[in-house]
Amino acid sequence: MAIINNATKELQVKIVYYGPALCGKTTNLQKVFANVQTAPENKGKMVSLATNSDRTLFFDFLPLEALTIKGFKTKFQLYTVPGQVIYNTTRQLVLRGVDGIVFVADSQYEKMEENVESFANLEENLKTLKLNLADIPFVVQFNKRDLPNAAPVEYMEYLLNNREVRMPSFTACAHRSEGVFETLNMITRMLLNKFINESNRRVG
Numbered sequence: 293m294a295i296i297n298n299a300t301k302e303l304q305v306k307i308v309y310y311g312p313a314l315c316g317k318t319t320n321l322q323k324v325f326a327n328v329q330t331a332p333e334n335k336g337k338m339v340s341l342a343t344n345s346d347r348t349l350f351f352d353f354l355p356l357e358a359l360t361i362k363g364f365k366t367k368f369q370l371y372t373v374p375g376q377v378i379y380n381t382t383r384q385l386v387l388r389g390v391d392g393i394v395f396v397a398d399s400q401y402e403k404m405e406e407n408v409e410s411f412a413n414l415e416e417n418l419k420t421l422k423l424n425l426a427d428i429p430f431v432v433q434f435n436k437r438d439l440p441n442a443a444p445v446e447y448m449e450y451l452l453n454n455r456e457v458r459m460p461s462f463t464a465c466a467h468r469s470e471g472v473f474e475t476l477n478m479i480t481r482m483l484l485n486k487f488i489n490e491s492n493r494r495v496g
Contacts, residue, residue, distance in 0.1 A: 294391050294487060296364070303364040305483050306371065306389055307476075310414050311396035312406035313375025316435040319466040320396060321370055324476060327469060328356060368480060377413070384417050392429040392479045396466075397452055399434050399442035404451060411452055429482035432461040433475045438468070 295304040309317040318340065325338045336355035356368040373383040395414065397407045415425055434448050445463060453461055460478050464471025 294483075301364050302367060303487060304367045304369065305391040305487075306369045307392045307394065307479055307483070308386055308390045309370065309372040309394045309396055310383075310387075310410065311375065312398060312403065312410040315375065315396045315398040315403070315407075315410075316433075316464070316466040317372040317375065317396045320394070320433070320435075320464075320472050320475070321372060323466060323469045323472045324356075324370065327473075330357060366484065368483075375410070377409075380413070380417070383413070384420060387417055387421055387423075390423070390428065392431075392483045393425070394431050394433055394475055394479055395452070396433045396435050396464075397448060399436045399448065400439055401441050401443045404443060404448075407448075408451055426457075429479060429486055430459045431475055431479045431482070432459050433464050433466075433471060434461065435464045435466050435471070437463045437471075438465045 294306075296302075297304070309320055311317050321338065325335070328335065334357040356370065357365060371386050373379075373386045393414070395411060397403075397411075418425055418428075432453050434445055436442060445461075449458075449461065453459055460482075462471045462475045462478070464475065466472055
């Protein structure tokens with residue numbers, strides 16, 4: 293849930309990158325951190341806790357300050373969840389207070405079952421927190437499109453985005469920074485639009 297601080301005129305929103313193990317969630321944040329165009333004092337420290345196998349155990353944390361909307365300075369906090377199922381309690385913890393979600397899918401054919409399981413797990417964890425995916429700004433990223441065994445985008449759309457209202461989706465090759473900022477720009481735009489609309493309703 294977005295935090296509005298009227299004293300400091302700051303809007304703080306939380307974006308969570310979700311997906312199976314080694315799908316590229318951490319790579320997305322690393323590329324954003326390395327390439328985001330912002331003043332050094334506006335870029336927070338990135339915290340990564342990982343095992344020797346480079347699997348995120350907890351979360352990456354990256355506050356980003358963006359535009360001023362309706363007099364409020366917007367600060368984005370980016371998190372990833374651990375990909376391994378044994379850390380599901382941590383996933384739920386990271387999802388608390390979420391404002392927007394990026395689901396990162398691994399495009400390799402052999403990872404489709406893990407993608408579907410992770411997506412179902414996301415919906416289950418949101419229900420546990422009394423949240424509904426339909427009410428949350430949400431974007432899908434099909435990562436690792438450069439690999440020779442990548443499944444067709446249409447097939448992945450059918451598996452992961454086959455719903456009445458389709459979510460925006462992007463192809464990506466995160467380690468090359470391809471699709472990383474397109475994905476981030478869309479989820480931040482959706483969040484800002486939601487905030488503006490809610491503000492207008494409150495005023496009206």
